[in-house]
Amino acid sequence: MDQNQQNKEQQKREYQQIAAKHEEKRPIGINCLKAFIIGGLVCTFGQAVQNFYMYFFDFTEKTAGDPTVATLIFIAILLTGFGVYRRFGQFAGAGSAVPVTGFANSMASAAIEFRTEGLVLGTGSNMFKLAGSVIVFGTVAAFVIALVRTLLGM
């Protein structure tokens, strides 16, 4: 590396230190607390929905799972469509992203956003823009775990 380039790198490092000093950090403590409480409330609500299905309809604890998830997804998509979910997400952070509602929001928001490019080239091909990587790496992880389990069982 010649002298000029070294000076340039030095200058960049110095600047990055200045910039880091002024950068407002994410309030991680508060964000975690909010995520914990709101995420917990979402799950509590889910539990209430599950109990509702078990109490009023002929579902067992096991079979009530599917309609419960469907109900949460439905509500999340509805709130996405009304433009409410993004505000909820800004406030709750991971508390809105981690439950199944976050996954529903990532798909619905992309589906709505790219509707202007048509049903096939827009909504169809962009719906998994954010959710796609979750599915890909979820599948890869499941494959690896299944492989480990099979090998251990041999």
Added chain:
Amino acid sequence: MLTGKRTWLFETKPVIISTGVIGGPFEQKGAIPEDFDAFYEDQWFGEDSYEKAQKVLFENACETSMQKAGMTKDDIQFVFAGDLLNQITSTSFACRKINIPFFGLFSACATSMEGLALAAFILNSNGADKVMTGSASHYGAVEKTFRYPNDYGAQKPPTSQRTATAAGAAILSKTGAGPAITSATIGKVVDEGLKDPFNMGGAMAPAAVDTIEAHLQDRNLPPDYYDLIVTGDLARIGRNIALELFEKKGLEVQENQFMDCGILLYKKDQQVMAGASGSGCSAAVTYGHLLNRMKRGELNRILVVATGALLSPLTFQQQESIPCIAHAVSIEMQGGISS
């Protein structure tokens, strides 16, 4: 003409004779609604896509500036304009309707002052009598291009900036009454290695300081020559960094003399994190708020320094750092010219 290394002096002092400034609903609730000519009531503007809405926004700003000047397209020889979307389509599509010979520009959010500098240069060298320049940005369209879908519930960090839904257009003339363009300094591409697209102010601050320093050197002026040096848009974080860089370089730019369009546009209680951004923000704030303050006699000489982050969603994903640019234009009231 050329003075110093990269500054143009405009001896004929082209004049901004008319402006058109249009905003969206969120900007109407902002800090300076009285400096806009009109607002749209929702994000869609009656169009079926955000991109078309951005096109209409720019058309409207141009048409408003022509109406206010009592002019038609035939009175204006050239348009210098651009925006943030891919291939600057909103601007080109708007110019299909406006139908004035068109130079398409891209310097990200620095496009507004790139346009003003070139417009003044063309007038100063007798290339035209009347020239129009401006830029527009639309929150929905820009978010869609650069970030996540609008309705995705991602949590934005405190350093992020909100793209303004705003457009500003100005008509410049060789003669007439109004604030005059006296000089312009063209920016270099500066990259100090920052990579966070949610901290544009931090990435762009060195470019702004570099151009301001060059401008003052080239024109051999002290910083207090200007009543106000206004960047667009470093927002809160970038402005603080710039102030520290001034101090480090020994440039005596005072805190109360150094403002930012991204801070001026919104109210404190609006959730915009560090402030506003977008090529339409500096255009709208300059051609609306700042020129109005000049016409009211509150400001005599200002230096507007528009800053642009020259990244694309692709370069960010490929983990490249963010190259930035800043163009500066000085606007001055001429004694007695003010109408």
